Amino acid sequence: MLSKLFKLFSGLLLLAAALWAGLLFAPKHNGQTYRMKVEKGQGISAVSRKLADDDIVYNRHALLAAAYLTGAHNQLHSGTYRLPANVSAWQILKRLRDGRPDTITVRITEGMRFSQMRNIINNTADIRHDTRGWSDEKLLQEIDADAPGRHPEGLFFPDSYEVDADSSDVQIYRLAYRTMQRRLQAAWDERQSGLPYQNPYELLIMASLIEKETGHEADRRHVAAVFVNRLSIGMRLQTDPTVIYGMGSRYQGRIRRADLQRDTPYNTYTRAGLTPTPIALPGRAALEAAAHPSTAKYLYFVSKMDGSGLSQFSHTLDEHNAAVRKYILKRQ
Incomplete structure (x- = not known):
């Protein structure tokens, strides 16, 4: 049994x-x-x-x-x-x-505008788009109520950010903002003496101009020197990317003479000094160039237009005009 x-x-x-x-x-x-x-x-x-x-x-x-x-x-x-x-x-x-939870990677590229960053994040799948209907001002206030100004341009560091799937998009903005604050403060603390910046935000503005003017490592510090030298003697920066930024949606791929003459807060042909805000999201190299321009006394530069991405730098207007004739007018 x-x-x-x-x-x-x-x-x-x-x-x-x-x-x-x-x-x-x-x-x-x-x-x-x-x-x-x-x-x-x-x-x-x-x-x-x-x-x-x-x-x-x-x-x-x-x-x-x-x-x-x-x-x-x-x-x-x-x-x-x-x-x-x-x-x-x-x-x-x-x-x-x-195993690790699934993560989503968002890539923000150097030189993008903040509006482009928002578009990328708004179209990233598998995250919560809590900020999609927010204004730029509300988004910045959510990230940092004490942020410099109400304009978010330039305040977010371009990089790859990895977050858990289904995370709020606020997390990406917060990561990028905090990263930029660390990078900017480091650049400011380590800057060389005698630069014409009153605060870290002005260094950030300069970095954004450098970022838009050149992507070539060999040119960045010289471009920074041109802008710093011009600021030091009260000469207008006269850089096309600022005009383009001020044109907004009117820019259709070409700057005309009338655009250079039309005054906006960002037109460095009609206004002296730095622009009121950055004009793009500068990366590490541009921040370093703004903090450490070369010691050259250049005042002008023009693209060599030879596919190298390099520019020809000049000390005087006569040198610059000769370079324009050689690299621009001759090709035209």
Whole structure:
């Protein structure tokens, strides 16, 4: 009698084990990928209940049992996970215990305008677009109520930013803003003496002008020197990218003489000194050039127009006019 009971009990155990194994290891076809979010501090019980409610696993208790048997219930990583259409409860558990949550990478390039940065973030999939309907001023106030001015241009560092899927886009802006504040403060603290900047924000403005004028490493510090030398003697900066920025939507790929003569707050042909705000998002190299211009006494430069991206720098107007004839007028 005892032998029969033992055999029956053993058989039931084997059947239960086989059933549990099937519920745990057999992939379940869910038709499409599933995005699962694990909140910080959330336990396996709540996670398994959500999976069961959404019909992603066959049985939440099989998942719970495996989690406690393996100790995985104390090893959940918060974040968002993208699960394939065919996935088993065991694969989910391993992902929660061992894998990283899915992340989204947003790439912001040096020289972009803030409006372009916003467009990229607004069109990035798998994040929450909490700021999409906000004005630039409201967004900046949300990031830093004590930000310099109400204009966000230039205040966000161009780089690649990685955030968890389903994160708020505010997180990306906050990361980029804080990164720029650190980079700018470092550039300001390490700047060479005698520069005509009253504060870090003016250094940032200068960096944005350098960023838009050249992308060539060999030219940046010389471009910075031209602008610094002009500011030091009260000469207008006369740089086309500022005119373009001031034109806004009127710019259609070409600057005409009338555009150079039309006064805007950003037209450095009609107004002396720096522009009221940056005109782009400057990168590390441009910040360093603004903080450490070359010691050359250049006052002019013109593109060589030879595909190299380099410019010809000149000390005098006569030298500059000769360079214009050589590199610009001759080609035209």
